[in-house]
Structures are given as structure tokens and as C-alpha cells.
Amino acid sequence: MTLAANRIVAGDGVASWNLAGPGVTWPGLAALATALLLGLHPRRPWLRLAGAALGLAGLVWLLAGGASALLDGAGEYARVSPGAGFWCLLIVLALLMADALAVLSPRPLIKASLLIVAASLLAVLLGSGALVDLSIMQEFASRKDAFADATLRHLGLSFGSLIAAAALGLPLGMLCHRREALRRATLPVLSFLQTIPSLAMFGIMIPLLGWVGDNVPGAQAFGIAGIGFAPAFLALVLYSLLPVVANTVAGLQGTPPATREAARGMGMTARQLLLRVELPIGLPIILTGIRIVLVQNIGLAVIAGLIGGGGFGTFVFQGLNQTATDLILLGALPTVAMALTAAIVMDILVALTRPLPESAT
Amino acid sequence: MTRALVFRAALCALLLALVLRPDWFVPVFAPFAPEGGPVIYARASLLSLSLSHLGLVVLATVAATLVAVTLAILVTRPAGAVFRPLSRTITNIGQTFPPVAVLALAVPALGFGAGPTLVALFLYGLLPIFENAVTGLAALPTATMEAARGIGLTRWQRLWRVELPLALPVILTGIRLSAVIALGTATIGSTVAARTLGEVIIAGLLTNNTAYVLQGGLVVGLFAVLLYDAMVQLETRLARRFGNLTGG
Numbered sequence: 001m002t003l004a005a006n007r008i009v010a011g012d013g014v015a016s017w018n019l020a021g022p023g024v025t026w027p028g029l030a031a032l033a034t035a036l037l038l039g040l041h042p043r044r045p046w047l048r049l050a051g052a053a054l055g056l057a058g059l060v061w062l063l064a065g066g067a068s069a070l071l072d073g074a075g076e077y078a079r080v081s082p083g084a085g086f087w088c089l090l091i092v093l094a095l096l097m098a099d100a101l102a103v104l105s106p107r108p109l110i111k112a113s114l115l116i117v118a119a120s121l122l123a124v125l126l127g128s129g130a131l132v133d134l135s136i137m138q139e140f141a142s143r144k145d146a147f148a149d150a151t152l153r154h155l156g157l158s159f160g161s162l163i164a165a166a167a168l169g170l171p172l173g174m175l176c177h178r179r180e181a182l183r184r185a186t187l188p189v190l191s192f193l194q195t196i197p198s199l200a201m202f203g204i205m206i207p208l209l210g211w212v213g214d215n216v217p218g219a220q221a222f223g224i225a226g227i228g229f230a231p232a233f234l235a236l237v238l239y240s241l242l243p244v245v246a247n248t249v250a251g252l253q254g255t256p257p258a259t260r261e262a263a264r265g266m267g268m269t270a271r272q273l274l275l276r277v278e279l280p281i282g283l284p285i286i287l288t289g290i291r292i293v294l295v296q297n298i299g300l301a302v303i304a305g306l307i308g309g310g311g312f313g314t315f316v317f318q319g320l321n322q323t324a325t326d327l328i329l330l331g332a333l334p335t336v337a338m339a340l341t342a343a344i345v346m347d348i349l350v351a352l353t354r355p356l357p358e359s360a361t
Numbered sequence: 362m363t364r365a366l367v368f369r370a371a372l373c374a375l376l377l378a379l380v381l382r383p384d385w386f387v388p389v390f391a392p393f394a395p396e397g398g399p400v401i402y403a404r405a406s407l408l409s410l411s412l413s414h415l416g417l418v419v420l421a422t423v424a425a426t427l428v429a430v431t432l433a434i435l436v437t438r439p440a441g442a443v444f445r446p447l448s449r450t451i452t453n454i455g456q457t458f459p460p461v462a463v464l465a466l467a468v469p470a471l472g473f474g475a476g477p478t479l480v481a482l483f484l485y486g487l488l489p490i491f492e493n494a495v496t497g498l499a500a501l502p503t504a505t506m507e508a509a510r511g512i513g514l515t516r517w518q519r520l521w522r523v524e525l526p527l528a529l530p531v532i533l534t535g536i537r538l539s540a541v542i543a544l545g546t547a548t549i550g551s552t553v554a555a556r557t558l559g560e561v562i563i564a565g566l567l568t569n570n571t572a573y574v575l576q577g578g579l580v581v582g583l584f585a586v587l588l589y590d591a592m593v594q595l596e597t598r599l600a601r602r603f604g605n606l607t608g609g
Contacts, residue, residue, distance in 0.1 A: 196586065
């Protein structure tokens with residue numbers, strides 16, 4: 001834990017056992033110690049999972065109890081933020097949990113319910129006000145409306161561009177699947193697009209769209225202009241095309257030749273073959289492409305903050321400019337959480353669409 | 362083939378001209394600059410920015426390659442097999458972290474400047490290389506490994522003469538991914554006060570000077586495309602060579 005006089009200066013470290021009275025610290029520390037002991041248990045993944053959960057609870061307990069105790073009489077502008085030790089422990093415990101889960105490899109539905117439980121626990125924790133004294137939550141409180149706005153913008157950017165990319169990329173992928181020449185022409189171009197650094201791409205979009213906005217009648221009415229939402233959106237769509245198209249092609253080509261022959265032998269037309277055989281078989285791979293795009297776009301949408309596109313990036317770059325660490329975190333942590341959630345949800349979807357091994361043969 | 366070569370040479374020439382003789386491009390960029398504003402970025406020479414940008418990328422990628430390949434070798438040995446599921450979990454989760462977020466999170470921990478950028482690039486660069494190196498080393502044909510053991514190569518010799526060369530194309534793909542990501546992320550590094558080409562773009566964005574933005578964007582974009590292309594060429598060449606060796 002660090003305690004600072006205001007939000008800019010560096011804080012002084014306070015060790016966890018000096019945080020508050022023994023009534024607050026002992027249960028938390030005890031939970032952490034038990035957690036690490038349980039977590040080291042090599043054989044029983046369930047035990048490790050429980051240990052990690054217990055440890056996280058202890059950590060949060062310390063955080064909540066410590067923050068209010070430290071702020072007591074520390075001045076109006078004082079800020080409390082978790083120290084490096086907290087983040088390290090958080091990472092270690094999260095890894096323990098992820099590892100235990102990987103070993104257990106729960107079925108998709110159980111995984112989904114675990115995710116929902118974790119998300120609602122987090123929501124309850126943030127909503128209950130136990131962490132209100134932390135600096136990052138104070139930054140949040142002073143920007144509540146902006147935060148909601150940014151969240152919507154961020155979601156709009158990443159999901160909107162995903163939908164646009166899928167609408168363009170899936171048909172393009174199907175065409176490429178049919179026509180070898182088109183595939184040879186398209187894929188290298190798309191992978192070059194993917195190579196261009198995001199900031200440069202956003203930068204190049206600005207004059208392009210600015211020109212369109214100035215010269216095409218009616219374009220400005222749609223909000224197409226040099227800076228803001230439109231260039232960010234377009235850049236994200238361009239980045240998304242490669243994974244969508246490449247995975248669509250790979251998915252469709254993944255149909256075993258024997259299966260294709262059999263379908264043709266049954267008298268299926270090319271269209272039926274595509275819709276009833278190739279698409280269902282390729283679906284997991286196509287969805288994997290969409291997962292890549294979603295995770296990538298959530299991350300890239302941060303950079304949109306630089307060109308006035310909104311989203312969490314606004315907080316990150318404001319924070320960097322003001323050297324206000326907690327503002328940076330306010331932008332970065334939700335992004336990471338969003339990306340992780342998207343990845344897990346898409347993984348579950350991929351697992352659900354993957355045919356069972358028995359039926360695949 | 363020759364047309365591709367000419368195209369590549371032209372791109373290289375354009376890049377060199379942009380970096381070394383930015384004054385030549387005044388008429389090109391002038392329409393984009395604000396009235397009476399500067400057209401060419403002059404606060405630092407593009408050459409020095411490019412050099413420090415590339416320096417960051419090369420340093421981070423080389424360090425990441427060394428560490429990641431060593432880790433991958435350890436994990437694919439029988440003694441390190443225990444750590445393989447854990448390492449896979451780490452790479453899977455790590456890659457869902459957006460590079461910008463890694464950079465942003467490195468600042469509170471390490472402060473501003475080139476240091477945190479380098480660390481963020483290095484950490485993020487580890488993941489693709491490690492993943493590809495593990496895939497490459499684990500997917501070697503069993504027959505080849507048996508043969509290597511059969512002709513009496515020691516473990517060390519097998520690693521150096523058989524496993525690493527065979528896995529090299531896959532490892533190179535990982536290095537390429539990581540280098541391209543590093544190039545892009547280093548651009549954003551200028552927001553945390555590292556000296557990179559992103560500085561030009563950001564300065565343009567802040568002062569509403571599209572000429573700067575285009576200039577920086579073009580230079581970084583060309584660097585990325587040429588780097589990517591060079592690595593792909595290297596990979597196909599190596600793959601062909603080893604393909605011939607194993608096939609014939």
C-alpha cells in the first residue's frame with residue numbers, strides 16, 4: 001500500500017501489517033498465508049482453486065480495511081493506492097487460479113457460470129463501496145459520466161468494427177475459398193495492412209477521411225470527419241479483415257475431401273455443400289478468427305483515445321499527460337478486464353461449436 | 362519476381378529519402394499543414410528518431426528471443442515438462458493483454474522514459490516467440506529424432522544440430538510477429554516519453570498538423586512493411602533449405 005499527499009506525488013510505502021489495527025490485518029494475512037500453502041499443493045487442483053479464491057478474498061479484505069484506516073486523518077487530498085506487493089500477489093494468485101482451472105479443464109457451461117460468478121462478485125465488490133477509499137475509485141467517482149460514456153464508446157468501437165469486419169470478411173473469405181487466384185491476391189494485401197503500426201494507421205486515416213468528409217456531400221452528416229470515431233472505426237475494420245478472412249478460408253478448407261465427396265455424391269449443390277457441410281465444420285476455426293479480432297480490437301481501441309475517438313484510451317492518455325497513475329489504471333484495467341472476458345466468452349463459444357470427438361469421425 | 366524486387370527497392374528508396382532528406386517532400390506535405398505552419402518535423406531529426414526507435418525494437422526483440430527460446434528449450438526437455446501447462450496458461454492469458462495496456466501498466470511500476478517502453482516491449486515480445494518455439498520444438502518428427510539418437514548424437518548435439526535448425530522457421534515466425542508488434546508498440550511509446558517516431562505523429566495530432574501525422578505514419582508504416590517482408594523472405598528461404606534437406 002502507498003499513501004500519498006495528493007494524486008501526483010509519489011507515495012510512501014506502508015507495509016501490510018502496519019495498515020490498520022490487528023482486527024483488520026490478521027484475518028487478511030492469515031487468509032493469504034493459507035492461500036499460498038493451499039496453492040502449493042501439487043495434486044489437488046480443486047484445493048489450489050479454493051486457495052487462490054481465499055487468497056484473493058484476503059487481499060481484497062486488506063485493501064478495503066487498510067484504505068479506510070490509512071485515510072483516517074490524512075488530509076483531504078490524500079490518496080491511497082495498492083503497492084507493488086499487492087499487484088504481485090494479485091498476479092500470483094490469478095495465475096494459480098488460471099493454472100488450477102487449466103488442469104481441471106471444466107466443461108464450457110461450467111466455465112461460463114464460473115465467469116458469471118466472478119463477474120458478479122466483482123460487481124458486488126465495486127458496487128458495495130468497500131473500495132471507495134482507494135485512489136482509483138476516487139478518480140472513477142469524479143468521472144462517473146465520462147466513464148460510462150467511454151465504456152459505451154469502447155464497446156461500440158470494438159464490437160461495431162467486429163460486426164463490420166465480419167459482414168465484409170465472411171463473404172470475402174467464402175469467395176477466396178472458391179477462387180484460388182483471388183485468395184492469392186487478397187491475403188498478402190491484408191497481412192500487409194495488419195503489419196502497419198496502429199498509430200500510423202490511425203494517423204493515415206485522418207487526412208483520408210478528412211478529405212472524404214470535406215468533398216463527398218452528405219458524408220459529414222454521417223459524422224465522417226478527419227478525427228473522432230470514423231477514422232478509428234475504419235482502421236479497426238481494416239485490422240480485423242485479415243484474421244476473419246484467413247480463418248474463414250482455413251475453416252472452409254478444413255473439410256476432409258472424403259466428406260466433401262460424400263456430400264457431392266448425395267447430390268448437394270455447391271450452395272448446399274457450403275451451408276450444410278463446410279460452414280458447420282469450419283465454424284470453430286471461423287469463431288477463433290473472430291475471437292482474435294475481438295481481443296485485438298479491444299486493445300487497439302485504446303489508441304483511438306489519441307485521435308479523439310473516445311473509449312478507455314482517453315483516460316490512459318490523460319493520465320499519462322498528467323502523470324496521474326490511477327487515471328492510467330482507470331483506463332487500462334477495464335480494458336484488460338474487457339479483453340480477458342471477451343477471450344473467455346469466445347473460448348467457450350468455440351468449445352461449444354466444436355463437434356464432439358465421437359461425432360467427428 | 363523482378364517486379365517485386367523493383368517494388369521493394371523503390372519502397373526502400375522512398376523510406377531512405379523520407380528519413381534522410383525530409384526537405385524534398387515539402388511540396389507533397391504542404392497541402393496538409395495548417396496555414397503558415399511548419400511542414401516538416403524539425404524538433405528532432407527523423408534519422409535520430411528512427412535510429413532510437415529501431416534500437417528499442419531490436420534490443421527488445423533480441424532479448425526476448427534469447428529468453429523465450431531458452432525457456433522453450435527448458436520446457437520441452439523431459440525435466441521441465443512439469444512447467445509446460447503453466448507456461449501455456451501464462452502465454453494464453455498474456456496475449457489477451459493489449460500491448461497498449463502493458464505499456465500503460467509499466468509506467469506506474471517503472472516511471473517514464475525509454476526504460477518502461479523497453480520492458481513492456483520485451484515482456485510482450487516474449488509470448489509469441491515462446492509459443493512458436495515450443496510448437497516448433499515439440500512438433501519435430503519422431504523418426505528424425507530417433508535417427509539422431511541412432512547415429513549417436515549426444516543430447517546437446519541433438520539440440521544444436523537437429524532440433525533447433527528444424528524448428529528455426531517456426532521460431533522465426535514468432536520473432537517476426539514479436540518484432541512487428543514491438544515496432545507498433547514502440548510508436549505508442551512516445552506517449553511515455555521514449556524517443557521514437559511516434560513523437561512525430563503525436564506532435565501532429567496535438568497541433569492539428571496533418572503533415573506531421575502523415576510523415577510519421579508513412580515512415581513507421583514503411584519500416585514495418587519492409588521489416589515484415591524481409592523476415593518473410595528469410596523464413597521462406599530457410600524453410601526451402603531445410604525442406605530440401607529433410608525431403609531429399
